[in-house]
Amino acid sequence: MKFYVDFDDCLCETAKAFTGIASRLFRKNVPYEEVRFFNLQKSFGLTDDEYEQLMLEGHRPEVLLSYEETPGASAVLNELIDKGHEVSIITGRPSSAYEPSRRWLDEHNLERVKLYCLNKYGRDSFIKNSEFNLELEDYYKMKFDYAIEDSPMAFKFFDHLPDMKVMVYNRPWNQDCELPGENYTRCMSWEKIRELVD
Numbered sequence: 001m002k003f004y005v006d007f008d009d010c011l012c013e014t015a016k017a018f019t020g021i022a023s024r025l026f027r028k029n030v031p032y033e034e035v036r037f038f039n040l041q042k043s044f045g046l047t048d049d050e051y052e053q054l055m056l057e058g059h060r061p062e063v064l065l066s067y068e069e070t071p072g073a074s075a076v077l078n079e080l081i082d083k084g085h086e087v088s089i090i091t092g093r094p095s096s097a098y099e100p101s102r103r104w105l106d107e108h109n110l111e112r113v114k115l116y117c118l119n120k121y122g123r124d125s126f127i128k129n130s131e132f133n134l135e136l137e138d139y140y141k142m143k144f145d146y147a148i149e150d151s152p153m154a155f156k157f158f159d160h161l162p163d164m165k166v167m168v169y170n171r172p173w174n175q176d177c178e179l180p181g182e183n184y185t186r187c188m189s190w191e192k193i194r195e196l197v198d
């Protein structure tokens with residue numbers, strides 16, 4: 001089986017780190033549980049300039065490397081790979097973040113997963129001239145049996161694979177989102193993902 005796995009807020013606790021950055025840079029103290037929108041500019045109430053600063057800070061290599069692993073992510077993915085499954089991390093981070101993202105994976109025992117940067121959110125605007133190494137047309141040639149994703153904005157990338165099982169990693173910003181089909185399941189933890197795949 002082939003697995004699509006999102007990086008931020010599936011493998012690691014990105015939004016929690018961003019609440020710390022927003023507090024440090026702008027004294028915006030929004031608890032993680034209250035990050036109700038996938039759009040962090042909206043969740044934190046930031047101006048355009050502040051949002052750009054937030055994103056640049058959050059994509060600095062040292063900061064990317066410091067993100068905490070989501071409990072169980074590495075263990076479950078390694079079990080899948082041991083059983084012969086193929087795991088691709090498809091992240092919305094720009095390819096300028098590739099090196100530290102690759103290093104984060106390697107440092108968390110995920111040397112065997114592949115990593116691709118796909119322009120999921122049209123975020124080229126905040127990191128000037130950012131590039132993504134996976135072109136959309138190449139992405140659409142890839143086939144997956146399972147996807148693990150937290151962002152409702154990324155669900156459109158699954159429309160061409162109606163039989164794929166999508167596991168929506170439960171997060172405050174996807175609570176109110178109606179899941180688009182019966183092939184979607186909300187997962188509270190990697191433990192639950194392990195069960196569903198078994």
Ligand SMILES: [Mg+2]
Nearest residue numbers: 006008009150
């Ligand atoms: Mg994500």
